[in-house]
Amino acid sequence: MSKNTPQAIRGTQDIFGADAEAFAFVVETFERVRRLYRFRRVEMPVFEKTEVFSRAIGETTDVVSKEMYSFEDRGGESLTLRPEFTAGIARAYLTNGWQQHAPLKVATHGALFRYERPQKGRYRQFHQIDAEIIGAAEPQADVELLAMADQLLKELGITGVTLHLNTLGDADSRDAWRAALVEHFRGVKDELSEDSQERLEKNPLRILDSKDPRDKRFVADAPKIDAYLSDEARAFFDAVTSGLDAAGVKWQRAESLVRGLDYYRHTAFEFIPDEGSEAASKLGSQSTVLGGGRYDGLMESLGGAATPAVGWAAGIERLAMLVGERGDERLEIAVAAENRDREADAAKAVALFRQAGFSAELFATGSPRKRYDKARKAEAAMLISFDIRDGQKTHSLLQTDPAIPREAEALQLFGKHWPIVI
């Protein structure tokens, strides 16, 4: 590579080959499943006014305080490349009067941006699929959303991943629990890890899933959310779990699962690879493959009326790492021109096949005597060769197993123009 060639931006990816096929498979499967659940497709802007994210996600979160790609446009307005979908969708809901469609089920996918150090399963420009139900207060909405996530993972063929489920309660429950946690950990502050001492001020809930052994001792006997749940919050969670059981969605309770963003209430969940599973090793140190929850307070933070909502998002790259190798689709027909004077015929044949809906590839460059071998390496279901031998135009056909559907049709089409010799 010339030193004159600009390099790609750190943390961006040029996805190609098997990785690109796996990526496309994830998106295609998502599109199919979201139609099954009647989620409507939305397309969203890639950037928004910065305040859309800072107000919705929370000023003190890492995402807002240090990971946003923000810049001023020519009018001096602060804009930000979306670090997530939910805030932008909430803004669109309010801006466009989508209340008229409530309860509204929407789905989207695309690129997101976060300024972080890249590592396995983690990029500065990454991609997510996303599903939201807005304007639905009932636990059935949570159940439907989770059932869709569960079915998606199954249809992707992903195993060894389990739904971890928790409730953060309503606003009052969450605040009371938070206060109790702060009190509990403040008593042993000096013995906590440095990170957790900081978390005590910024985000005490996060101490619960600290990996540091110094913290784990105190996490075990920390106050549990269950003791602070209001009757309504408890009934809501019970309805979600029994709904999941009825829908056949396997789940496990994760009392210390909290989600990083400020707007979550009630249901919070993540799909996480089982420890020691193949999925876990494929993902490196990234664990969450799909995560989300209920965000009943978010619309108000953007100046809208209180609107209950639930949603989730999943990293396409992470899912793609779990779906395994997906090669290119098999070439149906390879056409070789083994003589320069047959190149026109070969090109014509390829055009005919393509117009009839067959995938076809032409091999008519480089040394004529090597074109057959090149065509052979394409491993097509059918190989047709044009040549001239002893002054006679010849056509040969090689078929390999398994045969393609419509094989007879392809042969007939070819036979209309050239005699076949087998």
Added chain:
RNA sequence: GCGAUCGUAGCUCAGUUGGUUAGAGCGCCGGUUUGUGGUACCGGAGGUCGCGGGUUCGAACCCCGUCGAUCGCCCCA
């Protein structure tokens, strides 16, 4: 932001305690062989050894810096 490992041909990698003009396989291009055949052989193109400085008679190799990649911490999808 912090830490560890790594940068040699388009790709995967050799390269001895520092010692002539830097190598292989694959791929690419050409030629020969085979002639219903994924063969074999021959040849060719392609590298300021990431970049900059230092040590040395001499650096791909040692030292410093820098850029990049990978993996981990934090956090997250």
